[in-house]
Amino acid sequence: MALVRRFVPFLAKAVRIQQTTQAQKIHRWVAPTLMELKRREDKLGGKKYYPRNTFLDWNLEAELYAFGQRLNEEFDSDLLLQAFTDRSYVIKEEMKQKEMDFDIKMKDNKELADIGENFIRAYIQNYLETVLPKFPLEGLKCIRNHLTSESVLANISLHLGTKDIILAAEYPVDNFILANTFKAIVGALLDSSGEERAAHFVRDFVITQLQGQDVNEYWPIEDPWTMLTDILKKDGATIEPRLIGEAGKNTLLACYRVGLYVDKKILSTGFGESVAVAKEMAAREALKKIFGTEDHMKPINFQLDGIPKPNSQSRYQISAS
Amino acid sequence: MSAAKRVQQWATFARTWHIFDCKWQDPYDSANVIKKYLMGLHKPIYHPMNDSGDVVVCINSKEIALRGDEWRKRAYFHHTGYPGGASWTLAWELHNKDPTLIIKKAVYRSMKGNLQRRHTMQRLFIYPGEEVPHDVMQNVTNQIRQLRFVPTRLDHIPEEVTKTYPKVMDFPEDYVLK
């Protein structure tokens, strides 16, 4: 007995050495089992993903509360539940309840989504007008359309974690429902906490999608030359395009540089594979300069508080035909 | 990629056509300068894997000036690949046969012996005289400065200028020049 007790520390050490390499011994049957499972899954049509609300530890109230707390916002709990309820889910519930003969009315998020959408549009328009003072209204409209588009809003709401909380008929939820839910959340926030908090929410999640993006990309201009001449005609100036540089004229990789001069002072330059392309790019650069959105513009300010007030002084009116 | 970015990249990597007048220049020194432009080592955006070299057009390659005795003594080796196909050609013989070869070989030798060398050499155009094809000349947009100063020959200066040029001293009339 004493002999065993004397050698216990050595035995323990021996055992411990075997236990340090934990992750390496995987049983021989693991790989074939997993392969067989995958084969059976594929036969039945692929891996099935179940929503989190079918798991045992799902607590919708807790999830809604946590959602609000995560965003540091105070939501009215009924409004939030209403915001997450989709029309398809309400229809499904009503059908189920008809069979079971009891009546719990669930409100869907349509009205909240409409309120939210109007608010988002108005606020984004306001914000963009303040932050890009010289950009024409058509361009702002295009940027706004991009920011309120289904894919962008669906992406935002997916990353906010609404995918598992949304009450909808099918899983996984499609983009339209995700976008709708986001608008409904904004509507709910508007009703619960007021305009300023909702404005900050939209600013922090939607408008920041513009970070690092070239704002001119969202507004495709078909004929920059005519647009430029029209704008400068109002100020009574004529543009003189001149070929400033060229390289490898007769080759496939020819490069031309065209400069636009107004009153013998340079306005912008553009490069291109042919003279026409270079002239068009020079016109585009000139337009960017006029609208204040060149490559080296100051980054968009994402920290304007409250509802900003734009002053529409130096904005160019591109006449909508 | 937006149009502006695409056009910016096109302009950054555009290939410039340079012209170099080899008149009275040492081919091996000028080869060092030419190879820099051919490989793209004159650009801050250089990368060996990126084909960032420019085109160089050499003119007047028959007026090239080798140092010292080299015209008589420098020999160029050539092997046809067949047995007994080795030949050593002297510089003046080679120059008579093909006036562009000396500068071409000089540039080829100045580059590192890697697989890109032959490809880069294709960017070099050498003409023996002043005549350059019109489309090639139209592409050229830069001239590389010569290394050695090329003075104007006395017989190329008009006679009135030489006669009326102010003199510091002159020999007396009855002085006999040997």
Added chain:
Amino acid sequence: MVFLTVANWVRSRGPDEFWRKRRVFRLAAHYIGRRRNCYSIAVRNVHRALVYATKARKLKKQDMIDLWNTRINAACEQHNITYFTLKEGLDRANILLDRKSLSDLACWEPRTFESLAAVAKQKMNYDGFIDNADKKHPTGVNLNLKDVMLEAWLKERKQ
């Protein structure tokens, strides 16, 4: 009846053979032919690849330094000074920029690089060091550095 002795004669190939070999096959996924699918061939090639990767860590650093040097040399030539003048001048002026920053500036911020070249040249001139390899043409003439830098800084100091 259960026959136990037969099972004892079966050679145990090891419990985690699949996973052990999978670690090698994942590294050989982009190889060609049997090197991708057969373990004994793949393992040799994967080991060689790993050895190359280990040795190349030092070589990559040297390659990058060479590339930066080439780029800085090219940019210096555009501004008519030598690499030596630039390095010495900046070191003496207490501007401790490394090769990486200098080459990045040369590519992306050409005007900054031009002003750095002008500063280095000016510092060497003040120290009485004339580098004969520099070309005769000046650097940073059109930048009006005097107007921009010194007076603004002096004004700040006064206030």
